[in-house]
Amino acid sequence: MTKPETKTLPFWANVPPSGQIFRPKEFFARIGISRSQGYWMMENGLLPPFIKLSERASGMPESWLQAFLEHRAEATVNSINAVSKGETNPTDKAAKANARGIDQ
Numbered sequence: 001m002t003k004p005e006t007k008t009l010p011f012w013a014n015v016p017p018s019g020q021i022f023r024p025k026e027f028f029a030r031i032g033i034s035r036s037q038g039y040w041m042m043e044n045g046l047l048p049p050f051i052k053l054s055e056r057a058s059g060m061p062e063s064w065l066q067a068f069l070e071h072r073a074e075a076t077v078n079s080i081n082a083v084s085k086g087e088t089n090p091t092d093k094a095a096k097a098n099a100r101g102i103d104q
Helices: 024-031 035-043 062-084 093-099
Strands: 058-060
Touching: 024 035, 024 058, 024 062, 058 062
Parallel strands: none
Antiparallel strands: none
């Protein structure tokens, strides 16, 4: 018998979109990644998607940017703590999944 798959909500799901809206170029510059890396991360659920502002314009709410940064900081601290306690190898698949916010 296989274990039923549970669907977890992304880390930004419960964060209301608020604050300043950052256009893609500014958003990627603020977090320090390239556009291609950013869109790959969005496609893989590691970054929240842009909100369509109009037919040709998209943006990211400041609150979602903040949620992303807090999520990454928490994952980093958890990884460092686990390694310092000898609990896991940072290259371990489960550790990487945990850093992305995916339940195993």
